[in-house]
Amino acid sequence: MAYVANIAGVDGELKVEVKPLGGDLYQVVIDGERDLVVDVRRHGCCVYSVLNQGRSYEVDVDERPDGGYSVLVQGEHYHIDLVDEMKKKLLSILGEEMGAGTGEVTTAMPGKVVRVLVSEGDQVKKDQPLVILEAMKMENEFKAPCDGVVKSIKVKEGDTVEANAVLVVLEPSE
Numbered sequence: 001m002a003y004v005a006n007i008a009g010v011d012g013e014l015k016v017e018v019k020p021l022g023g024d025l026y027q028v029v030i031d032g033e034r035d036l037v038v039d040v041r042r043h044g045c046c047v048y049s050v051l052n053q054g055r056s057y058e059v060d061v062d063e064r065p066d067g068g069y070s071v072l073v074q075g076e077h078y079h080i081d082l083v084d085e086m087k088k089k090l091l092s093i094l095g096e097e098m099g100a101g102t103g104e105v106t107t108a109m110p111g112k113v114v115r116v117l118v119s120e121g122d123q124v125k126k127d128q129p130l131v132i133l134e135a136m137k138m139e140n141e142f143k144a145p146c147d148g149v150v151k152s153i154k155v156k157e158g159d160t161v162e163a164n165a166v167l168v169v170l171e172p173s174e
Contacts (some may be wrong), residue, residue: 004088008079015085103151103170105142111135113159113167122150124170131155131167147173 005014017029021037028036039051050057060072068081111133118130124144131142148170155167 002085004083004085006081016082103146103148103172104166105130105145105168105170106164106166107133107135107140107142107161108163109135110160110162110165111140113155113157113161114139116153116155116157118150118153118168120150120153124148124150133161133167142167144168144170146170149173 001018003016003018005016007014015031017027019027019029021027024039024041026038026040028034028038030036036052041049043049046061048059048061050059057073062070064070064079068079071078071080112135113131114134115132116130117132118124118128124130124147126144126147128144129141130144130150133140133142151169151171153168154165155161161167
């Protein structure tokens, strides 16, 4: 599995690839450079013993309410956001990250409109689901890029849309 990690206080993203080698052994490659083989054993709900190059580490991992992780290693505390690399790429391709603050909700990939969840004139909040689109045999939720009012809906359920199609136009709140 490949992940994209953001660590609070560290600039940039890290690509982390994890490959099970059997038993408790894993190969971990960080940014294609650091190649580690680690022995990981779980003790209790959230405590792990990690052995790397003859050194032992106790690692305490707690999931935060926002979906990230608080990790304690040898007395050092880290806040880590971890996203599956494929999911991040798919979200980027589908355009969910596009249009933030512009009021336009678009898709970068063709698909079929499964559901329209709002009506013209509706007040919406940032990240509120607006349209569900089926693309590549997956249902994808398109959310409001900002708070605002639904100015117009450019699609209806059952429509097939092309790449870069505008789905909904919002009038952003001041």
